Amino acid sequence: MMEKPLNENTEILDAPQAPKVSRFVQGFRLFNQNRMAIVGLVIFVIFFMTAVAGVVLTSGQDPVFNPALVRLQEKLLPPFSRPNLETLKAHEAPTLGIYVLGTDDLGRDVLARMLQGAWVSLTVGFVAVGIAVVVGIFMGGLAGYYGQGGVRYDQILAVLLLLSGIISFFIGWVRLGGGLFLVGILCFMLSLAAGYANKSHLVPTWLRKIAFSFDTLIMRMVDIMLCFPSFFLILTVVALLPASIYNIMIVIGLTSWMGTTRFVRAEFLSLREQDFVSAAKALGVSNFRIIFRHMMPNAIAPVLVSSTIGIATAILTEAGLSFLGFGVPPPYATWGNILSDGKRFIFDAPWLTFVPGVAILIVVLCFNLFGEGLKDALNPKLRQE
Amino acid sequence: MISFIGRSIVQKSITLFFVSVVSFLIIHLAPGEPSQVDPMNPKFTPEMVERFQKEFHLDEPLYVQYLYFYRDLFTGKIVSWKDNQSVLSKIWERFLNSLPLFIVGTLLTWTLSFPVGIRSAIHRGGIYDRSATFFSYFLISIPGFFFAYILIILVVRVLHVPVIGMETFGMGDAPWPNLFMDRIWHLLIPSVLGATGGIAVLSRYVRSQMLEVEGQDYVRTARAKGLPPDQVHYKHALRNALLPFVTMFGLILPGLIGGSVIIESIFSWPGMGRMAYEAILARDYPIILTVNFLSAVLVLVGTFISDMLYLAVDPRIRL
Numbered sequence: 001m002m003e004k005p006l007n008e009n010t011e012i013l014d015a016p017q018a019p020k021v022s023r024f025v026q027g028f029r030l031f032n033q034n035r036m037a038i039v040g041l042v043i044f045v046i047f048f049m050t051a052v053a054g055v056v057l058t059s060g061q062d063p064v065f066n067p068a069l070v071r072l073q074e075k076l077l078p079p080f081s082r083p084n085l086e087t088l089k090a091h092e093a094p095t096l097g098i099y100v101l102g103t104d105d106l107g108r109d110v111l112a113r114m115l116q117g118a119w120v121s122l123t124v125g126f127v128a129v130g131i132a133v134v135v136g137i138f139m140g141g142l143a144g145y146y147g148q149g150g151v152r153y154d155q156i157l158a159v160l161l162l163l164s165g166i167i168s169f170f171i172g173w174v175r176l177g178g179g180l181f182l183v184g185i186l187c188f189m190l191s192l193a194a195g196y197a198n199k200s201h202l203v204p205t206w207l208r209k210i211a212f213s214f215d216t217l218i219m220r221m222v223d224i225m226l227c228f229p230s231f232f233l234i235l236t237v238v239a240l241l242p243a244s245i246y247n248i249m250i251v252i253g254l255t256s257w258m259g260t261t262r263f264v265r266a267e268f269l270s271l272r273e274q275d276f277v278s279a280a281k282a283l284g285v286s287n288f289r290i291i292f293r294h295m296m297p298n299a300i301a302p303v304l305v306s307s308t309i310g311i312a313t314a315i316l317t318e319a320g321l322s323f324l325g326f327g328v329p330p331p332y333a334t335w336g337n338i339l340s341d342g343k344r345f346i347f348d349a350p351w352l353t354f355v356p357g358v359a360i361l362i363v364v365l366c367f368n369l370f371g372e373g374l375k376d377a378l379n380p381k382l383r384q385e
Numbered sequence: 386m387i388s389f390i391g392r393s394i395v396q397k398s399i400t401l402f403f404v405s406v407v408s409f410l411i412i413h414l415a416p417g418e419p420s421q422v423d424p425m426n427p428k429f430t431p432e433m434v435e436r437f438q439k440e441f442h443l444d445e446p447l448y449v450q451y452l453y454f455y456r457d458l459f460t461g462k463i464v465s466w467k468d469n470q471s472v473l474s475k476i477w478e479r480f481l482n483s484l485p486l487f488i489v490g491t492l493l494t495w496t497l498s499f500p501v502g503i504r505s506a507i508h509r510g511g512i513y514d515r516s517a518t519f520f521s522y523f524l525i526s527i528p529g530f531f532f533a534y535i536l537i538i539l540v541v542r543v544l545h546v547p548v549i550g551m552e553t554f555g556m557g558d559a560p561w562p563n564l565f566m567d568r569i570w571h572l573l574i575p576s577v578l579g580a581t582g583g584i585a586v587l588s589r590y591v592r593s594q595m596l597e598v599e600g601q602d603y604v605r606t607a608r609a610k611g612l613p614p615d616q617v618h619y620k621h622a623l624r625n626a627l628l629p630f631v632t633m634f635g636l637i638l639p640g641l642i643g644g645s646v647i648i649e650s651i652f653s654w655p656g657m658g659r660m661a662y663e664a665i666l667a668r669d670y671p672i673i674l675t676v677n678f679l680s681a682v683l684v685l686v687g688t689f690i691s692d693m694l695y696l697a698v699d700p701r702i703r704l
Contacts, residue, residue, distance in 0.1 A: 025552075036519065093550055140445045171458065181412050187580055187587065220399075220400065220403075221395075223400050224400055224403045226684065227400060227401070227404045227680075227681040227682065227685065228404065228408070228677065228680075229642075229677070229680045229684075231646065232646070232661060232677070232680070233411075233677075233678070235413070235646060235665060236412070236665050236677075237411060237415065237671060239666065240411075240412070240415035240416070240667045240668070241415060241416065241663075242416070295517075311528065316528055317528075319528050319530075320528065320529070320530065320647055323528075323530045323647065324646065324647065324650065324662070339530065339531060340529075340530075343534060344531075346534055346537070346538065347538070350538070353531065356531075357528060357531030357534070357535075358531075360528050360531065361523075361527050361528065361531065363527055364525075364526035364527075364528070365522060365523060365526035368522050368526050368679070370527060372522070
């Protein structure tokens with residue numbers, strides 16, 4: 001109703017107007033033009049549904065597809081072969097009547113095992129990247145937004161005292177640890193009081209000087225993390241920790257947040273200087289709201305792209321770890337350990353190598369293509385006027 | 386210039402110190418003990434465990450262990466817990482085995498990805514570009530171990546040459562051309578595998594660099610002057626597109642020590658990656674930590690070299 005009188009006024013027509021097509025629609029159009037990205041998206045949806053169906057159909061007391069059922073008389077049957085029903089008990093027959101993807105060296109149905117493994121690949125990809133993105137956004141946001149703010153010597157002192165207290169507590173020096181911890185808390189309170197309650201006389205001046213900025217601190221942490229050879233580090237930690245899928249997710253997540261941190265920091269550094277942020281500040285919007293409501297939507301594009309490609313990398317890493325025999329304990333199937341078990345029969349039963357291998361390849365490829373399409377769709381240079 | 390060098394050396398030493406602390410803490414705070422001092426291990430009596438702990442300072446507090454470890458590392462006296470041999474000489478021996486893989490792989494990567502990337506950029510959007518793009522995504526996405534088995538099946542079935550290991554066992558008195566060809570065949574597949582990911586990533590990068598330069602005004606000017614297309618592409622555009630790659634010479638350094646765990650264990654190649662893998666399985670802390678430390682040193686030296694190269698080749702950068 002409001003627009004009609006405005007449109008009749010020719011003077012206002014010349015004034016800059018919001019673009020007719022929203023950014024989302026433009027991005028969607030660009031994405032639509034990229035056929036490979038569409039294929040990637042479709043495959044991803046299929047994979048997602050397969051994984052969800054897989055976890056439903058293969059878990060529980062009496063699963064529809066039993067991935068752990070051993071039929072030694074039916075071992076190493078090629079795909080699409082019929083079971084010998086005379087030697088099988090009624091509940092041992094494959095659900096679909098034939099072994100669609102063959103059986104492995106213990107006569108387990110490869111289709112059931114693949115279904116079970118799909119869920120592992122999916123969750124590892126998403127949880128690991130989720131951890132990496134959360135850590136990355138937090139660190140990058142801190143460095144980019146509060147970057148100029150510094151860490152004062154009294155804060156360093158407090159943190160060091162607290163840390164050494166905790167460490168000595170854990171290696172057995174309980175009394176010293178407790179003491180250090182208490183002193184640390186005291187220091188912390190003092191520095192807080194000096195910072196917020198205008199009681200700066202509580203802390204000597206030389207302690208209140210700024211040692212280094214948050215930005216430096218976080219970027220040096222990124223540098224340190226980048227020095228570790230990543231697969232080797234993941235392998236070390238996973239081998240030393242007890243075997244569990246959650247350890248793999250956490251370790252992959254905690255070793256891959258550096259890229260996101262750098263992206264978010266760079267975006268925040270430039271966004272912080274822009275007018276809409278100053279306007280929000282002038283309106284008295286809280287820092288939290290400025291960061292998450294105003295700046296984050298503008299900084300999220302490169303993060304989205306890199307996390308899509310990160311999911312592909314995480315799936316590959318998990319498969320590599322399973323292949324080397326780490327990770328999920330044996331009766332549970334993952335695509336990597338199906339392939340790893342099958343490698344001994346590579347000339348007699350090539351399907352044990354090719355089925356999981358091709359599945360990993362397709363899923364990783366779809367994430368990579370989707371990520372690339374997303375990159376083009378979100379790239380402002382490629383948008384039409 | 387001097388101040389830049391000094392500052393980055395100081396900064397990198399601090400980073401290296403923290404890397405050493407963090408890796409030491411990760412290894413030592415992880416649950417579990419090396420098998421030699423595990424009280425559950427039936428092979429060792431309590432006296433042996435005690436002697437072992439004393440020998441390798443495992444009864445000392447962590448920070449003393451840290452000091453002992455890095456003193457031993459810098460004086461070169463550090464020994465493996467598994468067989469009491471010098472870690473540095475073990476690493477050197479394995480390094481020499483991994484070196485041919487690294488050299489052939491790097492040569493393949495750098496010689497193949499440039500022509501592919503440049504051609505893709507020049508014929509942008511054409512059938513060649515699109516198939517090269519798809520193919521490089523294919524190579525990035527294929528799991529290395531799966532690709533390795535495909536190649537093994539192909540080479541063994543079609544060409545009938547053995548490929549596992551560094552050389553065929555029992556060829557001692559064969560004439561030297563046969564020995565030579567045998568070595569080449571064993572070397573080829575692992576290095577091709579090591580290079581695939583690199584070729585795919587680098588050729589994409591070459592393509593995007595080349596496209597960026599081709600879109601610039603001076604290239605359009607050169608074209609508008611009526612210069613032949615080849616001269617525009619290879620003389621005007623390519624030279625500037627190559628700039629960032631000079632710096633990447635520094636970044637291939639860390640590959641020297643990493644080796645690929647997966648490829649080396651598939652091909653039973655006695656290289657660095659496999660040694661590190663075996664050390665992890667045996668909880669041989671000195672080897673794990675030394676490999677980690679050396680690779681961190683190489684990463685830092687590599688970034689330093691690439692900064693220096695950038696300064697040397699790009700006159701627009703002044704300190």
